[in-house]
Each structure stands twice: as C-alpha cells, then as structure tokens.
Amino acid sequence: MVVALGVAAYRVMKWAEEPVVSEQVHPPPKIVTIPDRSTFFQVATLLEHEGLIKSRSAFVLLGRSQSADRRIRAGEYELTAAMAPAEILGKLLSGQVVLHPITIPEGLTMVQIASLMEQHEVADGADFLRLARDGSFIASLGLKLDSLEGYLYPDTYKFPKGVRSRDVIATMVEHFRQAYRPELQARAGDLRMTQHEVVTLASVIEKETGADAERAEISAVFHNRLRKHIPLQSDPTVIYGLTGFDGNIRKKDLSSPSPYNTYRVVGLPPGPIASPGLRAIEAALYPSNSRALYFVSRNDGTHQFSSTLSEHNQAVERYQKRPFRRSALPRT
Incomplete structure (x- = not known):
C-alpha cells in the first residue's frame, strides 16, 4: 500500500x-x-x-x-x-522581466523627456525631474551641474515598467559618457572648450537645424560670432528662457532679461537648452571653414548662409517676405 x-x-x-x-x-x-x-x-x-x-x-x-x-x-x-x-x-x-523600448529623440528638453517617460509608464515624471535638478544626486553621477539638461542622451532604451527614476537617469548619463568619447574630449581641449560649453553649443545647433548636411555650417556661424564677440541671436535659446511660450516669438521677448536671451547676452547661454545627439556634438567640435555670420531659413528645413549683413538682408527678403516669418539669425 x-x-x-x-x-x-x-x-x-x-x-x-x-x-x-x-x-x-x-x-x-x-x-x-x-x-x-x-x-x-x-x-x-x-x-x-x-x-x-x-x-x-x-x-x-x-x-x-x-x-x-x-x-x-x-x-x-x-x-x-x-x-x-x-x-x-x-x-x-x-528577474527576466519584460523590457519596454522607449526612444528619446534628439533635441528634447528634460521636461519633455520626463513627460515621455511618464507617458510610456517607465518612470514618474515629477520624480524624474526632481532628480534631474538635485545637486546631490547629480554629484553622485560624477557631474558638477545645476541640472542634467543636455546630459540625458537621446537614444533608444529598454526599461522595465516601474524602474526607478534614478536608474533611468544614470543609464542616460552613462550613454552620454560613452558618446562623448576620448577623441571628442581631446578636440574640445584643442578648442579650449569645456565639456559644458560643448554640450551647450551642441544643444543650440540641435535646435537650429535637423539637416545633417548643414550642422557644421551652423556651427561655423556660431564659432565665428563667438570669436568676434557678436551675440548669437538664436531664437531657440530665447524660447528656452521664456515661461509659457505659445509658439510665437514677439519683439518684447527679444528684450527679456533672461540669461538665455542671446540677443542681449554675448556668448553662450549658461547651459544646454536640450539634449543634443552625437551629430550635433561633433558639429560643435568640428565646424566648417565657412566665414558665414548669418543664416536664414529657406522654409524647407534648410538655411541660406551669408558672410555679410548685405547678403543676409537680401536672403531675408527672398526667403522671409511674409512678416510673421523671421530669420534664425536676424540683423546685428
């Protein structure tokens, strides 16, 4: 039995x-x-x-x-x-949990990245932003910054739902470190640019154009202006410093006291205005040999570059006839 x-x-x-x-x-x-x-x-x-x-x-x-x-x-x-x-x-x-892919496009601000994380139920948006501005947490990542704007590297990631915000941020910063490889760091040294200056300039280039072929030319314009102590006059930097931007830049906005108003402030803004991708970072470090000081939108995603104000004004007349269209770099 x-x-x-x-x-x-x-x-x-x-x-x-x-x-x-x-x-x-x-x-x-x-x-x-x-x-x-x-x-x-x-x-x-x-x-x-x-x-x-x-x-x-x-x-x-x-x-x-x-x-x-x-x-x-x-x-x-x-x-x-x-x-x-x-x-x-x-x-x-x-712990072989399901990993959810999430793509962070180039040119997003950390506020937009936090919102995207929350939409995909990857991380809590408010907690993400809090940590991205937390000096102690940022220092634990080996960075001396007021915020991680510009250092949340745009890429495609795979995270489990409910992952801690600090782990997401640490992963994104590590991807930035991998992208900012030694030869780029060496090039920054040759140009006497700090890492923060490189990321800041790259973020402005990223917001100014999505056309790969003209990134180096955009970079040359900014390098030329910095060298000549001419204000960058970049609309994206102005927009970044505005509260409640509604999609239209007004004349009064160009007179705002914001440190990001590069119509008034000479030199780079105090920090990045978005997360630049590798191509924008490379462009910031390797500008073309152009002597251009101006560029204006052709309204097709590309720009017309000019070396003199006279040429620039002609380009504005040709491509920006309607009053609500403005050049990316207006008259100085």
Whole structure:
C-alpha cells in the first residue's frame, strides 16, 4: 500500500512538473505581473490561475527545493503554458522581466523627456525631474551641474515598467559618457572648450537645424560670432528662457532679461537648452571653414548662409517676405 502511494505521488509530481500544454500547440505568451513583496505562495496561486502551471502545491515544493521564497523579483514577465515550471521559476528568480523600448529623440528638453517617460509608464515624471535638478544626486553621477539638461542622451532604451527614476537617469548619463568619447574630449581641449560649453553649443545647433548636411555650417556661424564677440541671436535659446511660450516669438521677448536671451547676452547661454545627439556634438567640435555670420531659413528645413549683413538682408527678403516669418539669425 505504501509503495503504491509512493508511486502515485511520484507520478503526480512528474505530471505537475510538465508544461500545461505541448510546445507544438504554440500557446500565445501571457504577460504576468508579479506585485512587489509577493509571497511565493501568492506567486504560485497567480500562475495557476493564469493557466501557466498545473499545480500551485507542486510549484511551491519546487520553489522550496531552491529556497525561492522571497527571492522572486517583482515585475512583468512574458510566460507561456508550454514552459515547464522549472523554466518559469528560473525566469522569476533571475528577474527576466519584460523590457519596454522607449526612444528619446534628439533635441528634447528634460521636461519633455520626463513627460515621455511618464507617458510610456517607465518612470514618474515629477520624480524624474526632481532628480534631474538635485545637486546631490547629480554629484553622485560624477557631474558638477545645476541640472542634467543636455546630459540625458537621446537614444533608444529598454526599461522595465516601474524602474526607478534614478536608474533611468544614470543609464542616460552613462550613454552620454560613452558618446562623448576620448577623441571628442581631446578636440574640445584643442578648442579650449569645456565639456559644458560643448554640450551647450551642441544643444543650440540641435535646435537650429535637423539637416545633417548643414550642422557644421551652423556651427561655423556660431564659432565665428563667438570669436568676434557678436551675440548669437538664436531664437531657440530665447524660447528656452521664456515661461509659457505659445509658439510665437514677439519683439518684447527679444528684450527679456533672461540669461538665455542671446540677443542681449554675448556668448553662450549658461547651459544646454536640450539634449543634443552625437551629430550635433561633433558639429560643435568640428565646424566648417565657412566665414558665414548669418543664416536664414529657406522654409524647407534648410538655411541660406551669408558672410555679410548685405547678403543676409537680401536672403531675408527672398526667403522671409511674409512678416510673421523671421530669420534664425536676424540683423546685428
């Protein structure tokens, strides 16, 4: 009798250790969310309810054999009924959670990045912004800055839902460090530019044009103006310093006392106005040999460059006839 019961128990355990269905059935994957601080019994109950294991009792015994209680990592998991319980347990113990891709385009401000993170349910927007302005946290990343504007590198990332904002930010800053490679740092030294100046200039270039072919030319204009102590007169910097910008720059905006008003302030603004991509960073460090001091939009995504004010005024007349259109760099 005892032998028979043992054999029966063995068969039951072998049955419970098998997948719910065969791989040949190709069951659709399920996204299962394991809440934080779940007990192993609660996890087993959830898996049984989702039809991913045959027996929660057998799964609990399997977990005990591996001291799995309280070691399950919370998060989203992609599981199928064709997975053996041991395989499911392995995923849960190793924390192979679902990663959600999120693309941060070039030229976004950290406020826009925080909003995007929240929209994708990756991180809390308010907490993200708080940390991006927290001096102590920024210092822990090895940076001496008032904020991380410009240093949240635009790229495609993969994060689990509910990831801590500090981990997201640390990852983005690390991507910036990898992009700002040693040869770029050396070039900045040759130009006698600090890292912050490079990122600041790159952010302005990023906001001025999306055309790769003219980034170096835009950069040359700004380098020429900086060298001649001519105000940059960049609309994007003015916009960055405005509160409640409605999409239209007015004459009074060009007289605002903001330190980002490069119509009044000579030199670079006090910091980046957005997150520049690698091409903008490279352009900031490798301007073309152009002697241009002006550029005006052709209204097709590109610009007309001029070396003299007379040429620039002619370009303005040609491309900006309607009064509501303004040149990117107006008359000085």
